[in-house]
Each structure stands twice: as C-alpha cells, then as structure tokens.
Amino acid sequence: MARAFEGIRVIDATHVLAGPFAAYQLGLLGADVIRIDRPDDPDQSRLQGADRELNAAAMGTAFLAQGSNKRSIALDLKSSEGQETLHALLRDADVFVQNFRPGALAELGFGYDELSRINPRLVYCSISAFGQTGPRAQETGYDNVFQAISGMMAMTGTPEVAPLKAGAPVVDYATGYIAAFAISAALFQRERTGRGQHVDLAMFDASLMLMGSHISALTVGGLKPRPNGNRFPMAGxxxxxxxxxxxxxxxxxxxxxxxxxxxxxxxxxxxxxxxxxxxxxxxxxxxxxxxxxxxxxxxxxxxxxxxxxxxxxxxxxxxxxDDPQLSPRAALLSVDLASPIGAVRLPGTAFLLSGCNPRIDRAPPRVDEHGEEIRQWVGKEQSHC
Missing domain, CATH: 3.30.1540.10 (formyl-coa transferase, domain 3)
Known part of the structure; x- marks a missing residue:
C-alpha cells in the first residue's frame, strides 16, 4: 500500500525547526520534499548541534533530526535565476511551506495571491511568529520567547523556582505538528473542491494550543494557574x-x-x-x-x-x-549517514498506521546535493510547456 502522501510534491522554503519539521513529517509519509537552501547563508539548524565537525559541514544534528526524505537545491531568491527556478517548481507543486517574515516573499513575487493564479491547486502554508495579520504581525520570535509571552513559563517550575523554560523546544515542534495537520486538512479539502488554500499559522497561537485546559480554567472558571502548573494540586x-x-x-x-x-x-x-x-x-x-x-x-x-x-x-x-518499548514503534527510525557516522536512529513519528507506516528512504541532504538533477528536471519540464 502506498503511503498517504506519495505523489504529493512539497516545496520546503523553511528554516530552523518548526517549518522543516512540518515538511519532514509529510516526507515520512511519502511526499517528495524539495528543500530550498540558501547558497551562501546556511539554515541555522545546519550549523547547530553537538558535533563541531558536522556543524562546520552544515550538517548539524539539529538539521539531521528533520532533514531526511528531502532533496536539496540551493537558490538565491533575490536573483532572477533563483526566482525563475522556484516559480517553475511551484507551478506544479502541491504544497509550499515557508516561514519568512510576513510579506517578504510577496515582495519577490511569491505571495499566495500571485502563486494561486498560476497554480490554483497549491496549498500554501505560511508559518510566522504572530500570523499574517494583527498588530504584531511583523515581529519575530523563537521558542523560548513564545514560552515566555504565552504564560507557559509562568506555570512551569515550582512556587519557589519559577518561571522555567521547558527543556525541549516544545513550541517549535508543536507548531510543526500543527502545520503538518493543517496542510493535511487543506489537501483533503482540495480533493473535494479542486482548489488549494492559504494556511496562516502563528507560533504564538500554537503555544496557546498547548495550554487548553489552563485557558478554560481562567476564561471560564476564573482560576489563575499556579506556578507549578496544577490548577487542582493533588498528592497523587x-x-x-x-x-x-x-x-x-x-x-x-x-x-x-x-x-x-x-x-x-x-x-x-x-x-x-x-x-x-x-x-x-x-x-x-x-x-x-x-x-x-x-x-x-x-x-x-x-x-x-x-x-x-x-x-x-x-x-x-x-x-x-533505551526503553525496549520503542523498538516496535516509529518514534525512532534508522538511517545510514555518510561515513564516518554510519547508521543512526533519528526522530520519526508518534504513530503507526495499519496500512503503510512512515519510514526514512533518504538521508538528510547536503546543501544543493540534488541541485543539478532538479535543475535538469525543471529545464525539461519548461521545455515541454
């Protein structure tokens, strides 16, 4: 049985954690994910991790965690050549994921309105700090900032030691999961209507979704959450x-x-x-x-x-x-990286499917590793137009 997104092409113009993680989840389920790398300005995640040699090679462990099942092409989107190539890729793509500052890509001719005219079936997902609208739309932010301004940090810790940041970048990865879900919903609706749509996703909003029970406690019950995060503290x-x-x-x-x-x-x-x-x-x-x-x-x-x-x-x-419970699951998936690293386990998905499970088919790519093959394919496609 084919995986859920086989035959779906995703153009991934994202950076750091949330956006790349969303595209990675689609790739694990079979989507053909083409990652847009900047030729002279590697993604921050490529430069971050526990291994300095990998960081220097723009293959940092932060990137490896969500880079599998992608092909990479390096494009300078401020150049006419880069813009032409991206336009060619998007003409027949199913999904475009980007997390640039609101309006930045529209200034280059890659806004949703422009692209939907040439590809009405395109699902265009914009991930930003505060969304495409509102008084804070042009502001930027990172996981720790959203933990702070959402009220999450104020509820983390103990009455004596608070606020505290969660050890993991929970807002980044929650945003990635929500983005993958929103894109899936838009693709499902496209099957009914034949048209794509614009997904406007804010990390600030995503951080609030992690605190649903606390929000209702305040807005409905008027109860202020305690610093330890428990509205009704019980010894159990x-x-x-x-x-x-x-x-x-x-x-x-x-x-x-x-x-x-x-x-x-x-x-x-x-x-x-x-x-x-x-x-x-x-x-x-x-x-x-x-x-x-x-x-x-x-x-x-x-x-x-x-x-x-x-x-x-x-x-x-x-x-x-090391918990043996993980061995039959998909939370960790094996992939063979280039020498001298070899076979490793990387994060996968939190679920299994009875039909066809998520899997890693392709190791995380080097910058522009697939640039030549993609450019040749784009050229052939354009010559047929």
Whole structure:
C-alpha cells in the first residue's frame, strides 16, 4: 500500500525547526520534499548541534533530526535565476511551506495571491511568529520567547523556582505538528473542491494550543494557574524524593488513587471524590513523602506498575531512548549517514498506521546535493510547456 502522501510534491522554503519539521513529517509519509537552501547563508539548524565537525559541514544534528526524505537545491531568491527556478517548481507543486517574515516573499513575487493564479491547486502554508495579520504581525520570535509571552513559563517550575523554560523546544515542534495537520486538512479539502488554500499559522497561537485546559480554567472558571502548573494540586500527581532517584506519581483519578493507597497498605486514605483529595493534599503529600523515602525510585516504579498506578522515575534522554518499548514503534527510525557516522536512529513519528507506516528512504541532504538533477528536471519540464 502506498503511503498517504506519495505523489504529493512539497516545496520546503523553511528554516530552523518548526517549518522543516512540518515538511519532514509529510516526507515520512511519502511526499517528495524539495528543500530550498540558501547558497551562501546556511539554515541555522545546519550549523547547530553537538558535533563541531558536522556543524562546520552544515550538517548539524539539529538539521539531521528533520532533514531526511528531502532533496536539496540551493537558490538565491533575490536573483532572477533563483526566482525563475522556484516559480517553475511551484507551478506544479502541491504544497509550499515557508516561514519568512510576513510579506517578504510577496515582495519577490511569491505571495499566495500571485502563486494561486498560476497554480490554483497549491496549498500554501505560511508559518510566522504572530500570523499574517494583527498588530504584531511583523515581529519575530523563537521558542523560548513564545514560552515566555504565552504564560507557559509562568506555570512551569515550582512556587519557589519559577518561571522555567521547558527543556525541549516544545513550541517549535508543536507548531510543526500543527502545520503538518493543517496542510493535511487543506489537501483533503482540495480533493473535494479542486482548489488549494492559504494556511496562516502563528507560533504564538500554537503555544496557546498547548495550554487548553489552563485557558478554560481562567476564561471560564476564573482560576489563575499556579506556578507549578496544577490548577487542582493533588498528592497523587506529584514529584517525590526516594531512597535513590526521583519518582513522579500520576494517580490522577479516583480508581488510580484507590489502587495507590491499597497497594501502600493505607486504605484509610482512600477518598470518595477528587475534591476530597484536593482538600487533603497536604496530609496525603506528607504520608507519601515518608513512604517513598523507604525505597529507590526504580523499585517504586516497578511496584506501582504492578498495581496499575501510573508512575515513573525521572530518567535522562539516553535512558529514555533505551526503553525496549520503542523498538516496535516509529518514534525512532534508522538511517545510514555518510561515513564516518554510519547508521543512526533519528526522530520519526508518534504513530503507526495499519496500512503503510512512515519510514526514512533518504538521508538528510547536503546543501544543493540534488541541485543539478532538479535543475535538469525543471529545464525539461519548461521545455515541454
């Protein structure tokens, strides 16, 4: 069975993380993704990562994480040749993804209105800091800025240590996922109408989508989120020191809490409602802190799992990637990079499909690695017009 986006051509004129990640997700599902690189100004992600030699070669690990299944052509979009080539690519493309400053590409003749006239079926996705409209449309920003201005950082940490930035660029990758979903929706609608459309996606908006329950708590209930991110703090949802390591407990409903207290031999602590658990959070927390100090976090994790109580010790990233649960999944996909790196595992998708799963067919490209073949193909296409 063919993958969902086989036969779909995506022109990827994005940089850094969010936009390239969106195009990467489409590529894992079979889309032919042509990446537009700047010849004398490599994408920031190509220069960032843990390996200095890779950074110097414009193949930084930040780029490798989302560069597979793409072909690269280097184009100077301020030159007539670069503009002609991009116009030729977009004439028959299905998707155009870009994250330039609002209006910047329109000034070069690549705005949605111009392109939709020559290719009415084109799905044109604009990713920007604040969207194409509004008083802040011309401003720029990065993941950490959006975590700050969205209220996310104010809810992260503890009452004593806040605000804190999330360790991962969660807004960037959430934006990428939302962009891939929006493009998929526009392609699906195109099957009905025969026409593409403009997707206007703002990273600021995406950051707010990550906090839906907190937003409704404020706008509907008038409750201000606490610095630790919990509107209704319960002892069953907390972080606890142990004899060795840190344990995170996730007993968030009455059934789980009943199993927790039963397993710990404290049935008298079982409550009849979540509100009772909230009201008794201080006493419950003290009991749990004393109990959890008697064993190591790894022991508690295994014990609580056996009683179907959600819990896990705090692990580093390497430990997380060594979890055997990942082996049959698609979260990590193998790809063979050029020598001396060889075979590695790179991020994939968070889902499997019963028909045809996402996969990596092509390693991340060097700048302009496929430029000659794409230019030759474009030339042949133009000669047939």
């Amino acid at each position: 949802l907390g972080t606890y020191a142990t004899k060795a390591g840190v344990l995170v407990l996730g007993a968030g409903n009455l059934r789980q809490q009943r199993r927790l207290w039963t397993a710990l031999g404290r049935p008298e602590m079982i409550k009849g409602s979540l509100q009772q658990s909230v009201d008794d959070a201080e006493r419950e927390g003290k009991v749990l802190r004393d109990i959890f100090l008697t064993r190591a976090a790894s022991e508690w994790e295994e014990f609580l799992r056996s009683h179907r109580v959600p819990a896990g010790r705090v692990r580093d990233l390497k430990e997380a990637l």
